[in-house]
Structure formats: structure tokens, C-alpha cells
Amino acid sequence: xxxxxxxxxxxxxxxxxxxxxxxxxxxxxxxxxxxxxxxxxxxxxxxxxxxxxxxxxxxxxxxxxxxxxxxxxxxxxxxxxxxxxxxxxxxxxxxxxxxxxxxxxxx
Numbered sequence: 001x002x003x004x005x006x007x008x009x010x011x012x013x014x015x016x017x018x019x020x021x022x023x024x025x026x027x028x029x030x031x032x033x034x035x036x037x038x039x040x041x042x043x044x045x046x047x048x049x050x051x052x053x054x055x056x057x058x059x060x061x062x063x064x065x066x067x068x069x070x071x072x073x074x075x076x077x078x079x080x081x082x083x084x085x086x087x088x089x090x091x092x093x094x095x096x097x098x099x100x101x102x103x104x105x106x107x
Contacts, residue, residue, distance in 0.1 A: 022060070025067040026051035032067075032074035036084065 030047035037043060050067060054060045077083055082090055 022054040025064050028071045029067045032070045035074045
């Protein structure tokens with residue numbers, strides 16, 4: 001065994017860490033989108049685009065942030081937050097809910 005094998009350069013170690021982050025982000029995006037959409041094909045294509053774009057350096061920081069946001073959204077939906085299909089209905093009901101609360105408030 002070569003004694004120099006125990007020393008890994010800082011740049012190589014940093015590249016391994018960043019590559020691992022991108023892999024985890026790609027996996028998180030795939031699983032989150034699979035949970036939200038229910039289709040493997042869409043999730044796989046989007047996760048592949050995120051993974052390749054991250055590795056070539058095209059918007060890597062933003063892709064990690066968006067991947068985290070998608071994962072948080074999937075966790076919220078799993079805990080009972082309305083599914084994205086129901087957001088339009090929810091948004092349309094806000095004015096009537098505010099009007100009802102305004103007219104029936106306790107004096």
C-alpha cells in the first residue's frame with residue numbers, strides 16, 4: 001500500500017461531497033414527484049434533467065433549492081395539506097371564506 005493513498009486532496013473530497021449532494025437531490029426530486037404525480041415516467045425525466053443539469057453546473061444551487069422545496073411540499077401533502085389538484089378550488093374559496101368571517105364575526 002502506498003503511504004500517499006491515505007491523503008485525498010481537498011478538491012477531490014469537495015467534488016465527492018458535491019456529487020453526493022446532487023445524487024441525493026436527484027433521488028429526492030424523483031421520489032417527491034413520484035409521490036405527487038403518481039407517474040414514474042414524468043418523475044424519472046424531471047429527476048434526470050435535474051441530475052444532469054446539476055452535474056454540468058447549470059443552475060446547480062437553484063436546482064438543489066427547488067428540489068428541497070418539492071420534497072417539503074411532498075411531505076406536507078403526505079401529512080394532510082391539500083394535494084396540488086385542489087389548490088385552485090382552495091384559492092377560489094378564499095374570498096367567500098373571508099366574506100363569511102367578516103359578516104359573522106363576534107361583536
